[in-house]
Amino acid sequence: MALSPHPHDIEPRLLRAFAAVADELHFTRAAARLYVAQQALSRDIRRLERELGAELFVRTTRQVALTPEGERLLPYARAVLAACDALTDAFRAEARPLLVDLNSAGLAHCRVLERARELAPEHELMARFESGLTGAARQILAGGLDASFGRYGGLDPRLRTGLAAQFVRYEPMAIVLPQDHALADLDAVPLAALAGEQVYAGAGNDRTPEWTDLAARLFAGRGITVAPPAPMAVGKEEFRRLMERRRTPVLAVVDFPPMPGSVLRPLVDPVPLSPVSLVWRRGLRHPALDALRAAAAEMGAREGWLRRPAGSWLPEGEAGLPQDGPA
Template identity: 75%
Template sequence: MPALPADIEPRLLRAFVAVAEELHFTRAAARLYVAQQALSRDVRRLERELGAELFLRSTRQVTLTADGERLLPYARRVLAAQDELLAVFRQARPLLVDLNSPGLVTGRRVLHRARELAPDCELMARYESGLTGAAELILAGRLDVSFGRFAGLDPALRSGLSQQPLRYEPMAVILPEDHLLAALPEAPLPVSALAGETVYAGAGNPRTPEWTDLASRLFAEHGIRLAPPLPLAVGDEEFERIMGKNGHPILAVVDFPPLPRTVLRPLVDPVPLSPVSLVWRKGLAHPGLAALRRAATEISRAQGWLRRPAQGWLPGVDSEAMRAGA
């Protein structure tokens, strides 16, 4: 008896079942929308792989052999299971999209537009607060998409991810309302005004080292001190409490949601830029991802998010990463 194959292609079983039910090769071929020659070839191949004759053929009729009768109920069960599996996966699972933190405009706008473009997809928002933390979850299969500074990720993380550049977001500083710089007339604040200040930029937060690294590069060029690590605050209330207690200015982006008893001032001369990309796991195929990418392209073009200001500041590694992802 010949050795049985390790597996059998479902296509061959489907050909067998069609002929077994029709007992006619021409009708079975029409049912499967294939040529009769291709159908006959698949049946013969299945017979060779099983080492059994499945049909008795004559010029007048086709009948099942005893082996064919034995195979038929098993083949039907295998094909039913395959059809059930395919039906489940045709209904795309929810896509988990990290927006970093509630209130940030960039990711929220892209997600909202993607939901309009793909109303049948379930796009679920998550808030992981930092691309590094999100990237680890993406690679572990516990999250699908995030936003942030791709060049700031460890190369080992980047190697498993894809990106689509989305925005050069201008930075700002959040000042306690009683800070001397907050008393200046409402206007953009020159970066040089922060020289000698200690500014908080997430130092010590394991989920946001890409943001702290970007801040450190900016601060080193302008004589700004990086505030030491603080207790990791979870939730808006805790963040506001810790920041209020500490009293340091906070490096942020221009669309950062308002905090009580603070003022937000965009930074200029130069305009520091936070590069934002849409980031996902390599090889991910999902209609929701396609909608997110289309939404990102639409909004980025309409808002001019990838136009860099003439006085924009951006590290060379980020310029290179954004060009590579374009």
């Protein structure tokens, strides 16, 4: 169907419903994200389609997909929603807190948040811990978070259309091993030494597919396999229990916090890098976000985070990286 020549003014609520379904490609998940009943969400989508005179989604019993008209509408919907959010923020009595997902306590970007608080002491920057950039990105687009850190290039391109990003760090990767693992006595673990191992990298966790994809790219051709899905460990004691029971090495980064019953060892030969970016909703205006971006740039320059080590490994064709070559 073609777009009608004179559509009525469209309510932002309908566009928000459309954007949520476009992100999730699943009506039940989109409804949960917006805290509405699925029937109400479906009614809003049907109403939007009637007002535009266009079918926006192809729905089958097995999947939901955007039509060409839906793909055409998506960037306009994102722009309208960003403008609505900016208008609301402009007329607040005072700037609301900036909600920043840090993924896990102890990582390098926790220090970025602390520096941003020093740069903007008059503003509130609130930490959240969502475990995975894909999960955080969905919440950013839904308005439940403002910013997060992670592998921007590993996000679904549909999510990236509504986001902006600033590269922060080349983060060296590491492996978490049971204390009595044969490789635990090494100061650093060569990738070749993991040949024949299954390594857990979040497989099956719908919040972290960008991390699982990074692992699969790193392991390809090295005889290492991504371990099958496992229950997500929440808290140090659950991590210890699962490590003792399953004894599966876990892919991590060098700043991963210490866990009981295990050791953390950097990976080498080559040093694999996890590219970390600061990610926020496109069009977001907030003085605390300006401070967060300034803190990331300042620390990146001071700590050498923006220099890629010579001979290191990165995924091919990664989006969102600096144009510089290896240092």
